[in-house]
Amino acid sequence: MNASVLDAGERELLRDGFRRFSRERAGCEVHAPDDQDATQVIREEWRRLAQQGWLSLGLPDTFGGYGLSIGDLGLLMRAAGEGRWRAPLVECLGEACGVLLVAPPSGARDGLLARIVAGEAIVGVVGAGDGTDNVAFDVTATGGRFHVTGARKFVTAGHALTHLLLTARGGPAQDDALYLLETSALGVQWRNYPTLDQRCAGDLTLDDVEAERLAEGHLSLKAARDRGHLLAAAEVLGIAQAAFDSTRRHLADRHQFGQPLLAFQAIQHRLVNLYVSLRELAALLEVVQAAYDVDHPDIERLLWKLRAQASLTGRQVTQESIQLHGGMGMTAEMPAGDYYKRVMQIDSLYGSREWALDRLAETLVMQGRAAR
Amino acid sequence: MSSARFDAQEFRSEVREFCRTHLPPDLAAKARDYTYFTKEDRVRWQRVLHERGWFAGHWPREFGGQGWGPTQRFIAIEELEYAGTPWLTHFGVSFAGPLLYSFGTTQQRQRFLPGILDSTAWWCQGFSEPSAGSDLASARTRARREGEYYIVDGQKTWATMAQWADMMFALVRTSDAQPKQRGLSILLIDLQSPGVTVRPIPTIDARAHVNDVFLDQVRVPAANLVGSEGQGWECVRYIVNNERLLVTELGKARRYFETLVKSGSTDDLLGRRLRASRSFARHVAELEVRLECLRALAGEAMAAAEGGRPAGVDASVLKIRGSQMQQALLEALVDALGMQGLPAPSDGVGHHHTVLAGMLADHLYARASSIYGGSNEIQANIIARSLVAA
Numbered sequence: 079m080n081a082s083v084l085d086a087g088e089r090e091l092l093r094d095g096f097r098r099f100s101r102e103r104a105g106c107e108v109h110a111p112d113d114q115d116a117t118q119v120i121r122e123e124w125r126r127l128a129q130q131g132w133l134s135l136g137l138p139d140t141f142g143g144y145g146l147s148i149g150d151l152g153l154l155m156r157a158a159g160e161g162r163w164r165a166p167l168v169e170c171l172g173e174a175c176g177v178l179l180v181a182p183p184s185g186a187r188d189g190l191l192a193r194i195v196a197g198e199a200i201v202g203v204v205g206a207g208d209g210t211d212n213v214a215f216d217v218t219a220t221g222g223r224f225h226v227t228g229a230r231k232f233v234t235a236g237h238a239l240t241h242l243l244l245t246a247r248g249g250p251a252q253d254d255a256l257y258l259l260e261t262s263a264l265g266v267q268w269r270n271y272p273t274l275d276q277r278c279a280g281d282l283t284l285d286d287v288e289a290e291r292l293a294e295g296h297l298s299l300k301a302a303r304d305r306g307h308l309l310a311a312a313e314v315l316g317i318a319q320a321a322f323d324s325t326r327r328h329l330a331d332r333h334q335f336g337q338p339l340l341a342f343q344a345i346q347h348r349l350v351n352l353y354v355s356l357r358e359l360a361a362l363l364e365v366v367q368a369a370y371d372v373d374h375p376d377i378e379r380l381l382w383k384l385r386a387q388a389s390l391t392g393r394q395v396t397q398e399s400i401q402l403h404g405g406m407g408m409t410a411e412m413p414a415g416d417y418y419k420r421v422m423q424i425d426s427l428y429g430s431r432e433w434a435l436d437r438l439a440e441t442l443v444m445q446g447r448a449a450r
Numbered sequence: 451m452s453s454a455r456f457d458a459q460e461f462r463s464e465v466r467e468f469c470r471t472h473l474p475p476d477l478a479a480k481a482r483d484y485t486y487f488t489k490e491d492r493v494r495w496q497r498v499l500h501e502r503g504w505f506a507g508h509w510p511r512e513f514g515g516q517g518w519g520p521t522q523r524f525i526a527i528e529e530l531e532y533a534g535t536p537w538l539t540h541f542g543v544s545f546a547g548p549l550l551y552s553f554g555t556t557q558q559r560q561r562f563l564p565g566i567l568d569s570t571a572w573w574c575q576g577f578s579e580p581s582a583g584s585d586l587a588s589a590r591t592r593a594r595r596e597g598e599y600y601i602v603d604g605q606k607t608w609a610t611m612a613q614w615a616d617m618m619f620a621l622v623r624t625s626d627a628q629p630k631q632r633g634l635s636i637l638l639i640d641l642q643s644p645g646v647t648v649r650p651i652p653t654i655d656a657r658a659h660v661n662d663v664f665l666d667q668v669r670v671p672a673a674n675l676v677g678s679e680g681q682g683w684e685c686v687r688y689i690v691n692n693e694r695l696l697v698t699e700l701g702k703a704r705r706y707f708e709t710l711v712k713s714g715s716t717d718d719l720l721g722r723r724l725r726a727s728r729s730f731a732r733h734v735a736e737l738e739v740r741l742e743c744l745r746a747l748a749g750e751a752m753a754a755a756e757g758g759r760p761a762g763v764d765a766s767v768l769k770i771r772g773s774q775m776q777q778a779l780l781e782a783l784v785d786a787l788g789m790q791g792l793p794a795p796s797d798g799v800g801h802h803h804t805v806l807a808g809m810l811a812d813h814l815y816a817r818a819s820s821i822y823g824g825s826n827e828i829q830a831n832i833i834a835r836s837l838v839a840a
Contacts, residue, residue, distance in 0.1 A: 208719045208790060232791030274792035274810060334585040344827070400817050404583055404825065405608050405660075408653050408818045415654030415814070419792075422784065426792045429719060430785050436729050 084150055092153055095130060100161030116278055120238040121200065123165045128197020137175065137195060140188075148305075149367040152312035159316025162416055164277050166200060166235035168310050168424075174201035174243055176305030181256060181293040190241070190258065190292075204230050204244040204282065206302035207427045213254055215246035215284065224249065225265075225286045226257055234427065236280030237261060237268045243292070245299060254296040259289040275423040276416065304381055307428040308370055311388040314421055315359050318391050321399040321417045322352050328403050339402075348402070352395050359391040379441055382434045389431035392421035454517045462525050465504075469533035472498055481534030484808025486657050489572070489614045492536040496569040499530075499538075506543050506567055513551045513559070514567050520755035524695050524748065531701025539611060540696060542566040542573035545689050546619045549636070553677040553685060562617070562638070576606035576620035576639070576663055577686070583608075584828050586621070587631045587683065591665060593622035595672065600624075600637060602645075602668040608822070612648050612661040615641055620665075621686060624679045634682030638674040639665070655814035656795050690824070694765035695755065697823055698748045698772040706779040707741055709805070710734060713786040724786055737778060744768075744775050763836050766829035773819035773826060780813040 084092070103123060127133055136151030151171060158167055175194065178201075181187050193199040205214055215228030226246050233239075239261050247254050259266070265287040268280035326349060329340040339345050366384045369377050396418035400407035407414040429437075473481070477491055487495075499505040508523040509515025518526070530538065538544070547566045550558050565571030582588040591604025602622060612618065618639045625633040641648060645668040651660045676685060711734060714725030724730050751764040784792070787806050795810035820826040 210720055212721075232793075234791065272794040274794055276794075279791055279793070333581075334583065334588075344830075397817065400654075401820060401826075404821055405578070405818070408660075408821065410652035410654055410656075418817075419654070419814075422788075423792050425785075426788050426790065432729055432733065432785065433719070436727065439729075 096157030117238045120164055124200055125197050127165055133197055134195045147371045152367055155309045155312035156316030159313035160320035168306050169202040169235050170200050172306035172309035173203040173206045173302035177203055177302040180301040186292055199241050200239050201241040202235055202239040203302045204233055204242055206299040209303050211298055213245050213247045215244050217246035217248040219249040224289045224291055226284050226289045227286055229283045231281045232279050233282045234279045236270045236278045255291055256293040256297045257289040258292045259287050263287050275420040310424045310428055311363055311384050314388040314392040315363055317417045317420055318356055318395040321396050322356055325399045325402050352398055355391045355394055359387050362387050382437045385429055386431045386434035389425050396421050456522050465526055465529040469535055473535055484805050484812055487536040493569045495536045521752045524752050528701035532705050541575050544692055546573045548692055549685055571617055572615045574609045574612040574615035574618050576609055576618045578608045580607055589621050591622045593624050593637055598672050600670045602665045602670055604665050606663040609661045609663050610659055612663055613650055621682050631683035632680050635679045636676040636682050636685045637670050639670050643668050655811040657811055694761055697769040700748050703741055703775045710783050719789050740775055744771050763833045766832045769829045770826050776816045776819050780816045783809055784813050
C-alpha cells in the first residue's frame with residue numbers, strides 16, 4: 079500500500095500547521111444539544127480543515143488524497159487530541175473512509191470519497207463501533223428506489239453529519255447491503271444532546287428515508303471500526319502527550335513548602351512512570367500504523383493490543399494529570415478534565431482496556447486450538 | 451465524657467429502617483438516580499434527622515446532642531451514606547459546631563449552635579488559598595485588629611458550598627509569629643458582610659461545589675474570634691481529627707459496590723450479560739476484597755477512637771484507601787454502564803441507563819477525593835514521617 083513520503087522537515091511543517099490551527103480556531107463549545115450553532119460550528123471547523131488540505135491525509139491519490147500512510151493521518155489526529163478539536167475526524171476519516179475503501183469501486187463510492195476530501199461531505203457510519211455487524215435497519219425497494227427504516231442510539235456528531243452510511247437488510251433479494259443517505263433527507267429525525275467530551279451526539283430515527291445502494295452484498299463494518307479506533311488511538315496519544323506536558327509545566331511552576339513540586343523525588347518518579355507509558359503507546363502506535371498500511375495478517379490482534387494500551391496510557395496520564403494539578407485539575411477551566419473526558423468517551427465507544435484484553439484472551443485460546 | 455451506650459447491630463438496623471421510612475419519596479427518587487441534591491433537599495433531610503435527634507448525635511448532651519461515641523457516629527453516617535441520603539453537610543455540624551463547643555465562648559455557643567442544629571444557618575470552611583493548598587500553614591489572609599473588629603483581607607478558595615452559606619469559619623493570619631503556624635487564628639465571618647464576594651468555580655462534573663471567597667476589608671467583630679489568637683492551627687488539627695473517620699466514606703463505597711454488582715445484568719457491546727464475563731466477575735471480586743479491607747481498617751480505627759487511643763496515622767491510611775476505593779468503584783461503574791457513548795453529566799438527561807448521567811458526575815467529582823481534605827500525597831508524607839521517625 080502507501081508508505082509515507084514525508085520527510086522529517088515536512089512532518090514538522092505539518093505539525094506547525096496543526097498548532098497554528100489549534101491556536102486560531104475559536105473555542106468550539108458545543109453547549110445546546112439542539113443548537114443549530116453547534117452544527118454550524120462543527121461544519122465550519124470541518125471546512126477550514128479541508129481548506130488546509132488535511133482531509134486528504136491517509137487517502138490514496140486516486141481520490142484526490144496525498145496517497146500517504148495512515149501514520150500521516152495519525153499526526154493530524156494527535157494534533158486534534160492535543161487541541162481538543164471537535165471535528166468528527168474519527169467518524170469520517172476513520173470509520174466512513176474505512177468502509178468506503180473496502181467497498182467495491184463504483185462511481186458513487188469514488189464520488190463520495192472525493193467529496194470528503196473536498197470538505198463537502200461529513201460522513202458517519204451508523205453502528206460500526208460495537209463490532210457486532212448486527213443489522214439494525216430495514217430497507218424496502220420500490221421501482222429501483224430504496225427506503226431505509228430503523229433506529230440507533232448515540233450516533234456521535236449527530237446532525238453535524240451530512241451523510242450516513244449504514245447496513246440495511248431487505249429489498250427483493252432480502253440481502254444486507256451498504257446504503258448511503260443524506261441527513262437532510264425526509265424522514266431523518268435526531269434527538270440531539272451534548273456528550274461527556276463536549277461534542278454532540280444524537281439518537282437517530284429513520285422513517286422510510288430515501289437511500290442510495292452503495293455496495294452489493296454484505297459488507298462488514300469491521301473495516302470502519304478498525305480504522306476508526308486506529309485514528310482514535312492516535313488522538314489518545316496526542317491527548318496524553320498534551321496532558322503530560324502541561325503536568326510537567328505545572329509541577330515546575332507550582333511552589334509549596336518553599337519548593338517547586340518537581341523538586342520532590344516522589345513526584346519526579348510519578349512523572350517518569352507517565353513518560354514511560356507514553357513512550358510505549360507512541361512506539362506501539364507506529365508499529366500498528368505500519369502494519370495497517372501493509373494489511374498485515376495479524377492486524378486484528380495488533381489493533382486490540384493498541385486499544386488496550388491506548389486505554390491504559392490514556393487513563394493513567396489524564397487521571398494523574400488531574401491529580402498532580404491538585405484542586406486546579408478539577409476546574410472546568412483547565413484542559414486536564416477535558417482530556418480525561420475525551421479518553422473516557424473513546425473507551426466507551428471502542429472498548430476499554432478490559433474489553434480489549436478480553437478480546438485478546440479469546441483469540442489467544444483460539445490460536446492455541448488451531449496450533450493443535 | 452463517656453459515650454452513650456448502644457447495641458451496634460440494633461442501632462444499624464434502626465438507622466437503615468429510618469432511612470427507608472423517613473426519606474421523602476422525591477428525595478428517594480433522586481437518590482436512586484444519583485441526582486445532585488439542592489440546598490432545600492439537604493436542609494429538609496437534616497431537619498428530619500434532627501427531629502429524631504440524629505443530626506448532631508455525636509454532640510455532647512449538654513449542647514443538644516446524644517453523646518454518641520465514635521462507633522455509633524460512624525455506623526449512623528455509614529448507613530445514611532449507604533441509603534443514598536443527602537450528604538450531611540459537615541462544615542456546620544461536624545466542624546464549626548464542635549469547634550465552638552470545644553474552643554468557643556458561651557456567647558458564641560448561644561449565638562451559633564442553635565442555627566447549626568436546626569439547619570437555619572449554613573456553614574462553609576475557609577481554609578485553602580491559591581498559594582496555600584497542601585501547605586495550609588502558609589495561609590496569607592490577614593486579620594488586622596482595630597478596636598472591637600478585625601479587618602480581614604485576602605482570598606479563600608475551594609470553599610465547598612459557600613454559594614449556599616451564611617457563615618464561614620476562616621483560617622486567618624493575625625500575627626507574623628514564627629513558626630508560621632503560631633500566627634494563625636480562626637475567625638467566624640458572616641458572608642453577608644460588606645467586602646465579601648463569593649464566586650463559583652466551575653468544576654469538571656458540571657455541578658456547583660466550590661467557590662472562591664474574596665475578602666476585601668471585611669469587618670469582623672472581635673467577638674467572632676474562636677479561642678485565642680494563635681490558636682488557629684490547633685483548631686485545624688482538631689477539625690482534622692474529627693474528620694478522621696468521615697474520610698472513609700464506607701457507606702458510599704458499599705452503595706456503589708452494590709450498584710456495580712447489579713450492573714452485571716446489563717449487556718455488553720456484544721450483547722452478552724456482563725456478569726457472564728469472567729473478567730467482570732473477577733474485577734468485582736477484587737473490589738470486594740478491597741472493600742472488606744476498608745471496612746476492617748475503619749473498624750480498627752473506630753476501636754482505637756473508642757478506647758481513647760491516639761489515632762496515629764489511621765486517618766491518613768483511611769483517606770488514601772477510602773478515596774482509591776471510590777475512584778475504583780466509579781471507574782468500574784462507568785465501564786459497566788457507559789458502553790457505546792457517554793452523555794454529558796447533566797442531571798435529567800439519561801440515556802442508556804437513567805443512572806448514567808448522575809453516575810458520570812459522581813465519577814468525575816470523585817477524582818477530587820484523592821485531592822481534597824489533605825491530598826493523598828500529603829497523607830503519604832504523614833505516614834512516611836511516622837515510619838522514618840519510628
